[in-house]
Structure formats: structure tokens, C-alpha cells
Amino acid sequence: MKSPSASCAKRSFGLLEQDAVIHQSSTQIRRHPMKFNRRLICLSLLALSGGVHADPTFPSKPIRIIVPFTTGGASDTMMRAIAAEMGKSLGQAVYVENRPGAAGAIGSIEVARAQPDGYTLLAGNNGTHIINSLLKQPAAYDAVKDFTPVALVQQAPLFIAVNPQLGVNTLRELITLAKSKPGQVTFASVGNAHTLAIEYLGLLSGAKFQIIPYKGPSQAQTDAIAGHVNAFVDTGLAVLPHTRAGKLKLLAVTSLTRVPNMHDVPAVAETYPGYDVVGTNALFAPARTPPAVVARLSSEVRKALALPNVRQMILDNAGQPAPGDGTDVARWLEKNTVLWRDVMDKTGVVLN
Template structure:
């Protein structure tokens, strides 16, 4: 009987301490880990959200860059952190749904090792050609590919973009050879230099050249039109039904983080993204503000991982 009593007393004390910790959260600075170097879209998004979280929750939110291994170094660091809400991951889809499809061995499980908090921003890709190209529509691109003995050359700045280009080619029937570059800036330079025929490049990297008239936007790869380019149709609208792929960035906590802390962060992030000054700043950067529940983010991951696994296998991108 005493053992039973002590069990319930201990459980009650544990629950009380957890509730009190969640209620006073945050009581000290919070780290937000980014798996890429400063200056990229994911880093810019993280710093903007850190400002908003700090302003609303009253403690510093410090962005810490840990680049390397396609984002896996940062993801693994957060996985191993204390599940107390003071170490968060700014996790892009490349780390959370693409890497699991490409790499057979990862040091983390994106589902089991993390608690999703909220989708933050969606970054669709833009199917682009040089402004002087004769290609003005998706039909023109398909016709050009069919009329070429060797097919078309497409640029890709990372494995995730190789995957996206392969999916796009399969949906549209385009025969293409993918040329790999070090990053999106190199892909944009290759388009301008006529080294490649087309590319799928994320909006954050290519919007300046499209707005400046050097490159032409043919289509957007997301499930809906991009707010900053309302006249540019989606790939699905132009005759490839079912095709929709964009990259996103979300906020995660290590598995075991108290639900109350996760809920507090989710509510705060969603409120910040509804502010006109925040959403307009993101749109200027080529990022569509989202905001979601933790459940909605989990559903996105569950939907994408099997699709990307099949696509990676079909494109021979699976690595040991």
C-alpha cells in the first residue's frame, strides 16, 4: 500500500513540475539550430522567426548555424538535446522528408525523434528559362525536348533539386539530363550563361532575376500559385495533374518535450505569421508564410516521405 502511495505521490510531483516548467517557459534563452550557413532561405526565415518569438515570449531566441551533411549535423544535434524546449530545430523538408528518402542510413528518425511544432514557410520552385529563350510555356518546353535528340539539360543545386527535377520530368514526359551544381546561385548563373535549358529553382533564390527580367518564369511547382507571382500558373494547371512539390521550413522540438511548451510555441508562431509586416517580409524573400498545427505538419511529413522514397528509387538517387 505504501509503495502504491509513493508511486502516485511521485507521479503527481512529476506532473506538477512539468506543468510549472511549461507555464514559466521560456525562463532563459532558447537556441534555434539551423543546418545551413548564414544567408540562405532557411537561415533568413529562422532569424525572422527568432525576432518574433523573442518579442512575444520575452527571452532571447538565438539562431545557431550548424551546416554540413545536407542538414543532418543540425538535426542530430537537436535530437540529442534535452527535451525541455530550449533547443529547437528549424527543419527544412530537405532534412525531414527528402533525406530519409535518399539516405538509407541516417543518424535520426524525422518522425520518432522529434515533436513537430508548426510549418513556418513554404518555398515553391519556379520552372525558369533565360528571358531570351523561345520557350514561353510548358508546352513549348515539352515540344523542344521531343524535338531534341539528346533531350534537354536541366540544372540542380542539391540532391533535393535533382529529386524534384526527376519527378517533374516523369510527370511531363520530358527527357532530360541533370547537370549538378554546388548551389542555387550557380544554377541561376548557368541559366544566364545558356549552359542549361531550364531549371527548377526555389523562389527565394531566383525571384530577383525574374523581377529584373533576366529570367522567365514558366510555372510554379507548388500546389497553388505563388502570391508574389499570381500570373504564373502551376505545373499541374499546365497539363501535369498531380504534380506538386515545394520545399518548406518548420519548427521542431526533441521528442519528449512537454506538450504545453509545444503548444505555446505553435500558437506564438502562428500569431506572428498572421502579422502583415511579417508575412509581407517573407513574401519579398520568396517564402509563402504558412503556420499550421503540429498535427498538420505531421500529416505533411507522412504524405511526402513515401512519395519521395519511390521517386528517389526511380531516379537511382538512393545512397547507402
Template sequence: MRILVPLVLALAAGAAAPALAQGYPTQPVTLVVPFAAGSGTDAVARTVAQKLSERLKQPVLVDNKPGASAQLGAQYVAKAKPDGYTLFMTTNTSHSANPSLFKDLRYDPIKDFTPIVRVGELPFALAVHPSVPARTMQELIAHARANPGKLSYATPNSTSLVAMESIKRIAGVDIQAVPYKSSPQAMTDLIAGTVQVYVTDFGSGMAMLRTDRIRTLGVTTAHESQMLPGVPPIGRTVKDFDLTSWNGILGPAGLPRPVVDRIHAEMQAVLADKEVQDKLAGIGFQVWPSRTPEEFTKYVADQLVHWTRLIQQAGIKPE
């Protein structure tokens, strides 16, 4: 009789997953964002949450849990019940870069999560305070070489950090890093001149990138952006430089496959909506959904390898 118990339990668990998905969702869904309100990821999350809520016929609530370079939000989701009611909209910061940036990471980006859908990419741009006598990347590099250690840059996320440290290594310049908890605060201090250089995401920085309150010198992608015409890729000056930030939705490990498929399918419809695409394009976000959860799972694993190599090449030591 005891031999049958595990079999009965397994059959019960197997039957529970489809039953869960069939009625899912029956209550509000929380979409955790590991960055502050006003960040690029937050803007993307709020745009898709509105439409996803309409399709799921339940509220999709954005919950900002910033701090420790996305670690707080990641830890929260990793420990959440895998029932589809706690989801994670995150980026390469938590899942590609942090394993190489922190010695004591309290979550595993692969084992502790269920990848559901890639949403797209968010370009970044390098900007300086007007007090910096540079109007091109070449002039910035020349100025930094002539004034080693006198310039500082803001780093509220891994993309900003890895981008600047890569530029420093390739160009051979000394610019001091100043950690920030959020992108909006980093931009505020760039405008004030507290820091002189900042690699900002288009989502949180676009409004300022188009003004004369700061000076935009280059974009991190390999090609020019239609959002910032005339601003050249940094790679034209800094050889082999090409960096962007991915964005996607994951759940805790053990998320039932029927729930994964439901969310993935609804997000495909959300990202195909022209209104959503137009809103995201307005912040420079490029919609690029994964075709299947498996494709996104492989992408997350590949990006972990890619960013590990970038960070090692930049000479960044884990904290």
C-alpha cells in the same frame, strides 16, 4: 527500498518538466536552419526569429548548418539536448524526402524529433537561362527532346530534384542533374549559364524570377501565384504535376510538452502578426500554421508517405 527508487526518479522527472517550462527560456534559443544564408528557409527563419525573440524575451539566433541535403543540420538537432534551446526550422527535404534519397541516413525523421508547429508553404518556379530557346514549358520539353542530355539543371535541395525528375519522367526528356550545396549558388550558375534549368524556391529566387536575366516558364503549384502573375502552373503542360515545399519547427525527441506548448503558442502569435505575414508574403511564402502540435505531427508523418511515393514514381534511386 530499491522498488521505490524508480518511482521517485519518475516523480522527479515529471516535476522537472513543468519547472523547466515555467522558467523557459532563461537563455538564448538557437534556431538551426539546414540551408545556407540567403535560402528561402533562411529568409523565413530570420523573419519569425525576430518576433519570436520579442515574445520569449530572449534572443532567438539563427544558426545555418548547410550541407548534405539538410542532413548535417538534422543530425545536429537530433543529437541536441531536449531542453528547448536548440530548435530546427526545416522543410520536406530533411523530413519527407531524404529517407528515400539516401541509403545511409544518420537520423530518423520521426523518432529523433518532436514536431512543434507547421509554419507554412513555399512555392517553387522553373526558370531557364536565356540561351535556352524556350518561352513555355511545351517549348522547353520539345527542345529537351531534340537535344537529349545536352541541358543540365541545378539541384540544391530535394524539391528541386524531385520536381525535375518528375518532369523528366512524365515528359520523357533527358536533362542532366548537377548537385549544389546552396540555392544562392545554384541561381548564380543559372544566371551565368553554367546550368540551363533550375527549379527555385520563391524565397531565394524571387528577385531574379522577375528580371530578364533568367526566363521563368512555370510554377510548381496547381494554381497561378499572385507573386508571378501570368506564369502558368507546370501542371497545365506536364499532366498531374503539383509540388510545393512545407516548412516547420521541430525540436529533438523528448522535448517536454510544456516547452512544446509554449513555443507553439508563441509561434501562433508570431504568424498572426501582420508585419510578419507581409514580409513572408513578399517572398511568396504562404503562412499556414498547424492548430496543434499533434496536427503537425500527423502532417510530418503523412508528408513522409507522400514524398516517398513521389520519389518512387519519379524513379529516383537512393544514393
């Protein structure tokens, strides 16, 4: 019986030689998500099957991981901890550089154009590799053909909180209020991913919210606490300190099930079955990075995620370590691209 890698190689090797693997545009990805997924999975299998042992000369110099967002955020904090442990294991410095701007596109473009040698990597997420391909004017890179998926890193839900003066104590009460005042209950959003999460909640519940966009979480938090907006959805790092201090009331978590160690916080899916919105972080290399290098990097990420200090840091920020290889990254991309395209089609929301 042929291995999955051999099967993929037979279908994909000719395209690789012609430097034309997965040259779908973002429009083609939307129209043919299954084809997009099969080809990306094939590339991931090929990358991981390049050899049991990585090239012994790699790494011979420091490795740079670009985080395409500002310092101090969830992605930045997590990746710095992982980079430090990877550096210890590899015997070379692994450091993080922040390249924020354009919803992650600036840093992503820099990695897409870097030499495919494993020394420049991208800490990507839902925004860089899914949402940016669904924009009215898609980012100037292709999330599939310009990158090689290296490793799945972590998954973290969002948390829905409201100003205590709003007078609601549960998600169902918030929805009831929103239905009684269509378009009047305001929801702070700090990015397109959060906007889609709110639209998805409205789609399943039948409520209509007024979404107020913010450039970053700080002002959104301030306005939610002051009562200038009624509700706020963001990561645990942004929401939980304020709910624990009593400045905001925590209503629900957006993962399919309740978060470990926070069993008193209900999942949205308990009220609206099927709702599952989880932020995912993954590591990417430029397209055509040598398979042995990809395999070595993937192994090092998994080793770092298994360390107690790294696991605890992720758990403390309401995330879950999600060690996985390039094929796991491909499946995540396909599933969520289909989900958010469907939400956009049904709600009519346009992302800019």
C-alpha cells in the same frame, strides 16, 4: 465520446513509458507510411494536450533555433524574423544559429541529441525530415523518433526558369524541346529536393532531362544566366531577382495553383495535372520535450506568423504563411514521404 488525444494516449502511453515510441527505421517508414503517420499524429496530439497553459517557468533562459543551412537562404531569413518576434513575446532572447552541412543532417543531429527542454529547436524542412530518410545511405538520425513536431511555419513553391537564348516561352515548349532531344536539355539542381522535382516533372510529362547537380544556388544561377545549363529550378528568393532583371525567363511555379500577386505565372499543374511541389518549413524539438513546452512554442510561432511584418516578409519571398501545430506537421511528413518514395520507385533515381 473519447477525444482524439485520449484515444492516442491509450494506444501510445505504454510505448512512451518504455522510451520506445515510433522506433521505425527509415526503411520501415517507407514500407508502412500510414502506420508512421498515425503514430506521429498521436504523439503530436499528446504533446498538444499536455495542458492548456504552458509551464509558467518556461522560458527562463534564451532559446536557440538551429537552421541547418547557410546564412541568407530562405529558411534562414524567415526563421530570423520569426525568432525576433518570439523573443519579444516570450521575454527571452530567441536566436538563430546556422549549422550547415550534409544536406541539413549536421544541424539536425545536433538538435536530436540536445536536451529535450525546449531551449534547442530545429528549423526543419523537406530535406531534413523527408529527403534525408530516402537517401541511399540515410542520415544518422530518425526524422520521426528523434524529434517532436512543434509547428508548421510556411510553404513556398519552386520556380522554373530558363536561359532566354533557349528559345522557349512556356513550360509546354520546354517539354516539347526536351522530348525532341532526350537527355540533352540540361536542368540545374541545387539539392536532392530539386532533383526530385525535376524527375517528377519528367515522370508526368514523359520528357527526359539531364540533371546537373550544384552544391549551392550561386553557381547554378551563374551558369543558367550564362547559358551553360538550359533550365534552373529553385526558390523564389533565388530565381525571381534574375527573372525580373531579364537574365532568366520565368516559365512556371511548382505549386498546385498560381501564387498570389503573381497571377501571370502559370502553375505546372495547369499543363500536367496533379503536379504539386512545395517546400515546407516546420519547427521541431528533440523527442520527449515536455508537452506544455511544445504547446507554448507552437502558440508563439502562430502568433509570430500572424504579425503583418512577418507575413509580408514571407510573401515577398513568394512563400505563404502556414500556421499549424504538430499534427499538421505529421500529415505533411506522411503525404510527402509517400509521394517522393513513389517518384523514386517509378523513375529509378537514387539519392546520395
